Every structure is written in structure tokens, then in C-alpha cells.
Amino acid sequence: MGLLVNGKWQDKWYDTKNSKGSFERQESRFRHQISDAQDALYQPEAGRYHLYVSLACPWAHRTLIFRELKGLQDIISVSVVEAEMLENGWEFGEQGSKTADPLHGFDYLYQVYLKAAPDYEGRVTVPVLWDKKTQTIVNNESSEIIRIFNTAFNSLTGNQNNYYPDTLQSRIDEINDEIYDAINNGVYRAGFATTQAAYEEAFFQLFEKLDWLEEHLANNRYLVGERLTEADWRLFTTLIRFDAVYHGHFKCNRNKVSEFHHISNYVRELYQVANVASTVDFDHIKVHYYASHRTINPTLVVPVGPVLDFDAPHDRAQLNAQSSSE
Numbered sequence: 531m532g533l534l535v536n537g538k539w540q541d542k543w544y545d546t547k548n549s550k551g552s553f554e555r556q557e558s559r560f561r562h563q564i565s566d567a568q569d570a571l572y573q574p575e576a577g578r579y580h581l582y583v584s585l586a587c588p589w590a591h592r593t594l595i596f597r598e599l600k601g602l603q604d605i606i607s608v609s610v611v612e613a614e615m616l617e618n619g620w621e622f623g624e625q626g627s628k629t630a631d632p633l634h635g636f637d638y639l640y641q642v643y644l645k646a647a648p649d650y651e652g653r654v655t656v657p658v659l660w661d662k663k664t665q666t667i668v669n670n671e672s673s674e675i676i677r678i679f680n681t682a683f684n685s686l687t688g689n690q691n692n693y694y695p696d697t698l699q700s701r702i703d704e705i706n707d708e709i710y711d712a713i714n715n716g717v718y719r720a721g722f723a724t725t726q727a728a729y730e731e732a733f734f735q736l737f738e739k740l741d742w743l744e745e746h747l748a749n750n751r752y753l754v755g756e757r758l759t760e761a762d763w764r765l766f767t768t769l770i771r772f773d774a775v776y777h778g779h780f781k782c783n784r785n786k787v788s789e790f791h792h793i794s795n796y797v798r799e800l801y802q803v804a805n806v807a808s809t810v811d812f813d814h815i816k817v818h819y820y821a822s823h824r825t826i827n828p829t830l831v832v833p834v835g836p837v838l839d840f841d842a843p844h845d846r847a848q849l850n851a852q853s854s855s856e
């Protein structure tokens with residue numbers, strides 16, 4: 531765990547001293563778009579872009595899911611970093627291994643950042659969307675990468691599935707913000723808090739939102755409207771990790787997701803969407819959190835449980851007729 535300062539890697543845990551023990555996530559720096567507009571620098575082209583992900587990371591997971599949902603498997607190449615994130619940050623495996631850097635043969639992800647911007651300062655995060663043509667990072671913000679994937683390559687794939695439809699955009703944006711604060715980032719705010727007060731604030735906000743979600747999903751099949759949207763996928767990557775890591779490791783232990791009837795059925799429905807299960811890797815998820823965060827789990831021992839079965843049937847189809855968009 532660390533960050534780049536003046537082109538040099540420094541091994542440092544998150545600094546919560548100036549924020550009363552609260553974890554504050556850094557803004558992503560690379561925010562370019564891919565578009566077929568004539569003057570666009572980054573055009574949609576098959577084979578041009580590469581996605582670096584960690585299978586443990588919920589933000590990177592969103593982008594992997596969109597690559598599947600949008601049929602981009604042959605258009606955008608992907609590689610996975612090692613599960614653990616230690617003193618050098620995200621690492622690549624040896625050449626030839628499953629976690630090697632196939633483009634540059636680098637040892638560490640921070641080298642990819644330095645290649646894109648030798649003056650880069652700050653944390654080195656996944657996901658990263660890399661452009662092989664101009665040799666730089668196009669975007670390292672998952673919420674923007676999934677929107678790029680949602681539309682930018684449609685002319686190449688013919689896949690018109692739209693997870694951010696015009697008519698639902700304002701409600702999706704609103705719900706994304708609420709869920710980001712309370713749930714997606716909320717579990718991290720609970721887990722990385724270094725004061726009791728900061729932890730409890732995140733904890734209560736998280737479970738208040740999960741209670742709201744349980745009620746909402748009792749009458750609505752999805753978060754917004756009657757179809758799956760990006761809001762569902764953004765939420766899914768946190769919920770699928772909840773019982774395996776956030777409940778124990780991040781002390782989000784009022785309830786497990788499996789104890790919420792409607793939320794747990796909803797998670798199973800999303801997990802069972804074609805190709806989504808292939809993006810979920812509980813070995814990477816558990817090893818990453820428990821064996822990387824030394825300040826939280828100094829023994830680095832990874833728990834064996836819990837037993838999870840996301841292939842079990844779900845009861846969501848019965849909501850079809852009565853689904854209401856709010």
C-alpha cells in the first residue's frame with residue numbers, strides 16, 4: 531500500500547489524521563473519453579485498449595462486468611494483478627503467469643502510471659484503461675469506464691444494450707450518489723476508520739441504507755425502473771463481497787447480506803446473468819482484503835468461510851408484473 535510522490539514510490543497507509551479518523555478516497559486523475567467524433571483522440575478500435583483490473587476490487591469489478599455485458603471480450607484485452615497489495619502497491623506476477631503484465635512486462639502497476647505520466651502524484655489504483663496506441667492511461671475512474679463501455683464500442687459490437695438510458699439518467703445519478711456514500715464507499719469508511727466515531731458513523735449510515743434497500747427490493751425488481759441499469763451493477767460488486775469480507779474484515783456486522791431476504795435474492799439474480807459469475811473470484815477477494823491490510827488484520831490469516839451459494843434459485847421473477855419505477 532502506498533503512493534507516488536515526485537516520481538518515487540512511497541510505502542504509506544491511508545492518512546486519516548487530517549480527517550478525524552475518516553477514510554477519504556482520492557479523485558481519479560485520468561478522465562479521457564473514447565468517442566468516434568472526428569477530432570477525438572481516443573477512437574473506438576478493436577484491440578487498441580487494455581484493461582488492468584484486480585479481481586478483488588469492487589470498482590475494477592464493475593468494468594469487468596461491463597466488458598462482458600457489452601460483448602467487448604474480443605475488443606478490449608484484460609489482465610489481472612496479483613491478489614495481494616503490499617509494500618509496492620498492486621503487483622504483477624512473473625512473465626508467463628496469469629497475473630503478468632502482458633504489455634510492458636512491468637513488476638508493479640505504479641510503473642504503468644509513471645509510463646503514462648512521469649509526474650503522476652498520488653495513489654495507484656485499479657481499474658486502469660490503457661491505450662496501446664498513444665501509450666497512456668485513457669481513464670482510471672470506474673464510473674466513467676463503465677459508461678465508455680456502455681456506448682463507445684456499439685458500432686463495432688452491434689450490442690445496443692443500454693445500462694444508462696436517457697429517460698432514467700437523473701434517477702440513476704441520484705441513486706448512485708446515495709449508494710456510493712452509504713454502501714460502496716461506506717463499507718470502506720467503516721473498515722478503514724481509525725476512530726470509533728468515524729467507524730460508527732459509517733456503520734449506521736450503511737445499515738440504514740441496506741434497510742431502505744431491503745424495503746425497496748420487496749416491491750421493485752431493480753433499483754431504478756423495470757430493467758437492470760448501471761446502478762444495479764455498481765451496487766452488485768459491493769453486495770457480492772459483503773458476507774465474505776466486509777462483514778468480518780471491515781466490521782460491517784449488524785447483519786450479513788444473506789440475512790436480508792430481498793437483497794440476497796436480488797444479488798443471486800444479478801450473479802446468474804450470463805457471464806457475470808465468471809467475473810467473481812472469491813479467492814482473490816478474500817486473500818486481497820485479509821492478507822493486504824496489515825493494520826486491520828496483522829496476522830494476515832485468511833478465513834476459510836463463509837459458505838456461499840450464489841447459484842441457488844432466486845425469487846425475483848415474480849416481481850415482473852408489479853415492478854414500479856419510482
Ligand SMILES: N[C@@H](CCC(=O)N[C@@H](CS)C(=O)NCC(=O)O)C(=O)O
Nearest residue numbers: 587588589653654655656670671672
Ligand atoms: N475512484 C476509483 C477508485 C478505485 C480504487 O480505489 N481502487 C482500489 C482497489 S479496490 C485501489 O486500487 N486502491 C489502491 C490504493 O488506494 O492505494 C474508481 O472507482 O475507479
